Amino acid sequence: MSTHVFLGPTLSAERARAHLDAEYHPPAEQGDVLRAIDRGATAIGIVDGFFQFVPSIWHKEVLLALERGVRVYGAASMGALRAAELHPFGMVGVGRVYEWYASGLIEDDDEVAVAHAPAEFGYRAISDAMVNIRDALARAVDEAVVPPSLAQRLVDRAKSLHYPDRSFADLLRVAPELGADPSQVRRLESFLARQGASLKERDARAMLDAMASDAAAAAADGAGAGAVHPPPGWRVERTVFLADLLSAVDVEAGDAEHPVGETSDVARKKTLLRILARREASRAGVELGAEDVQRAADAFRAAFHLDDEETTLEWLRTAGLTREAFADLMRDAALIEALQEHLAAEVDLGAVEQARLATARLWARYGV
Template sequence: MSDVYVFLGPTMPRDDAARELDAVFLPPVAQGDVIRVAERKPAAIGIIDGFFECVPAVWHKEILFAIRQGIPVFGASSMGALRAAELHPFGMIGVGSIFEAYRDGRLEDDDEVAIQHGPAELGYPMLSEAMVNIRRTLADAEAEGVLSPDVTNALESIAKELPYRERGYGRVLRLAGGMGVDAQELARFKGWLPAGRVDQKREDARLMLRTVRRFLGQEVALPEPRFHFEHTALFDRAVREAVHVA
């Protein structure tokens, strides 16, 4: 069987991912990476994390290029969820709650999944908290009676207004305290947080890896892609450059 390639960064430790799926784990995806991997004719491609801002993000067209070649492309959690929500009508396979929220229009902003992280040499340690994780954690706290709806909404609004690089529970709680949010509820939430905090991005990543494993085990035939892939001069040049780099 051909190798499976998964683009992974801060969302999940590589050792944990390797316990879920026998795959080649690559750094977060950037522009041109899917083209290079597609040239190897893999059994599947999985996208979890991806670069953006300072590094050109993965093109939609290179994912379509892989799909057109009959390579199943899965996405979840972060950049994978964003691209899957945009490309699922063309055959990209989205997995998890975050993908579903983007697909259904309940989430729209890219910053919902963005985080600040450390370098690859240290395993991409997370230096901020994803907004999607904060939303899920606050919802669970409210469901368990730790927070009232009003305080949940206040904390969510405070977190959303912060730049994604600065989001974290400590910062949100300090700002909330300074704004006069109920101190008892904040203290109760702070005590609940170590055991109650949810990492929705990691949950979705794990589900995607398990989905890929099941998919490969069943050897399911993919439906024929229902779109015409236009080979433009720009894209063909990108393919040549990507193959040269590889």
């Protein structure tokens, strides 16, 4: 049981540890929430996430975490965006950026986007987020540093730019063109130099504090800081797209010789095998007894550690399978075994050719 947090340009892991003891990871990308679940996460915090050139975290992987009783928090950046979208399902949003998204005050993804350095340079931000610009200029107005009309023109200027080009330096440069007199430019420059932590950083810290507070409260209640929350009363739809992602994550976690999971393409081919097995069994007069089907079911349950009826029923519920559908699958598995024995000579000959074909994978991977 553990807590996992995804951070990047918004706040460094070193500074984050002062707020929350957790496993810290780079900005989240597609599949990272599933990997955290697989590592036993009981709480997940999302601040930063990759996008544009790297697939972003899916809503469904967050929903799958919530379905399994994992507490998921979001703030400041990608986390705030996902939390605003998934709050009705139980994701916890923290901070002003989340509130802006949740209320509809802002809607665009680019409001939180920044250009940043690569991992070896600590994902340091090299542009300024639109939400940080909005917040800083609003505070500048509150402190009478600039008039509201000038602040709005500066906001409009920043919003008109592509997100990697947004910066306070640019705004100071163009401020005279937008009507600022020299004294206003000097006051704004001084204000920005002493403004302290950005809105995104403040929100990220607030999220970490909220996670630490919730963990302490759970421990005080006797549930334990690592306790999983009760699952909600809904299930994530098991689509082929989710199956593909789950399979991809499983394959990465396994090894080249024994990957786990399967893609939708493999699932379709196995389904075709089942259909053809039924037809061939009918044509060849191959019949099964109840003991054959039971043997196939017992072998399946043993292979996947479904040791008793209760565990099996829980797995069926999670997989979205009925008893009848499982029985059909086991009958088809038994049919395939029976046909393999019935057609042993042809299968053995074809298996040799198939093995030779498989060397193409070794050639492609290793050049041998």
